Amino acid sequence: MSRETMSTIKASPASFASSRRWLLWSGIAALCAWVLVPIYLVALGALGGRQGVYIWPKTGLPTGISLEPFILFLKTEGVVQSFLNSFGAAGITVALSILLGAPAGYALARYDFRGKDSYRLLVLLTRAFPLAILALPLTVSFIRLGLYDTIIGVGLIHTVLALPFAALVTQGIFLGVPKELEEAAWVFGCTRVQAFFKVVAPLALPGIVATAVFAFVISWNEVFAASVLTVRNRTLTAYLLTVLSESPMHYRFAGGLVLILPSVVFIFAVRRYLFAIWGISSK
């Protein structure tokens, strides 16, 4: 009897630990499924052949895999060009939001100035302003400026969308670099600019890369502004939006996959740097 109670007492913390483990892993599995299952289904639709999309009930298994619809999609006129356009717009967005956002973030992190909090709020509020209201005046002024239907124009608008994030995220990153390191650099012979590039920039790099990823993804996924502001030089999202509704099903899936993949690959490539933003440095 006594031995039995002993064993139950002993067992309870162990079972508690194992149920915690179970909970942890089921949570991880659910999160992974949340992200991976849709991508998998899209890939299945894109690669499963002309008939594969219509098979019912779905087996969930890859049957009759063929790259044919995928290649057909890539060969369609305008796809490659719009793919490149998307890259161009995303590139402009990344470059501008880092070049403008990082200095703003640095100023927010290191200097105390009047209206700092309101400035921060204002930066966020730009995101609360619906783009739809701006569409018509923007189109008109873009036509006047000669930016209408250009990738630069789309890149500029995407920069506006990404910049608030860039400024606020880089602020957090620069706050994470101890001020004493910068001061040590000043004392040991650096000007402010030298200290920034020799000490602050190398330490902030992972976070800045993460910010670049955000800017890239924001631009890559944006469809409204890109649709309104372009006619022939469409980005991939804008192009697909107009074309896909009249396309066969497997063709749509192929388009979806092409849209998803670059972001996934890009994020995967810089994942090491992304962790630093949550304070779990990979070093």
Next chain:
Amino acid sequence: MANIVIDRIRKSFGAFQALKEVSLTINDGEFVSLLGPSGCGKTTLLRIIAGLETSTSGDVRIGDRSIIGLAPKDRGLAMVFQNYAVFPHMTVYENVAFGLRMQKADDTRVKAQVEKAAGLLHIEPYLDRYPNKLSGGQRQRVAVARALAVQPKVLLMDEPLSNLDALLRLEMRTELKTVLQSAGTTTIYVTHDQTEAMGLSDRIAVMHNGVVEQVGHPVEIYNHPATRFVGGFIGNPPMNFIKVPVSNGQVAAGEEQLAAPKDVGNEIVLGLRGEAVELAPLPQGLEMKVRVAEPMGSHLLLTGSIHDQPVRVILPASETVKSGDTIGLKLDSKRITWLSPESGKSFPALLA
């Protein structure tokens, strides 16, 4: 050559006055500690000297050259920070070499200087490592080596040992003293730890509420505090302050009459170091009621009261006094500090 003159420095943060007209002269090659509780302005003063903070008014001169308004890099000084501030993305070698590289020293000179500094601080084995592979004590050595490598005229240290554990702190303290003595650099050392300041300094400047209360040799400050604050801050246990009546210019301590300073009122504060007493039989000695007696091995610590005012005194370990006893004390009249009850300032030593 590299003497430092701090001339009526003031610093306000809004309405708060962090430094109120602080003046201090530090001689060439001298080691001076700024000692005080947190918030007394000692770190602010150091940062003003370093150029990391601007003063509201006043001047700082190094070797007759005013450095106010110069960028930190143009002041010809080096600094050791409280959190080490060792660059995490550089090897120990590059950390130590940083200042020299910024001076565009050639490689042979960099190498020679780095090896010399690393040798002094015993960090040669770690020169190729990154700081995150080092312990706190080793990082602090790197920070000191980085400062010494540039052979600065002036070395500033901001609580460099406060992040180390007690044993390591003691070890580093002794080592710092050896290293700095051989370097002969003018050093300003900020600390709130009185034992550090006492052990390391040629002179100590005790600061309180943005004012330098006293500057002097550690022993002088210990024995003859200028103010009640200094006496209470320095020493463990702190100095005892007993308010006593004065009659005919004399203060009675048991049967003995002590000469009080001239021109005092009816009362005076007697400042007494805990160890400046010896046991005396009772009506002759000054009566002390012992509340707690703590044998510490090296000495006997008594906590109780004289004239109903709390005191702590130290007797040789051989004495046998128990908690609850009433004892008599003979005061060492040469080691008494007389203080004004109103201002808290001490009278000049009488029998010196």
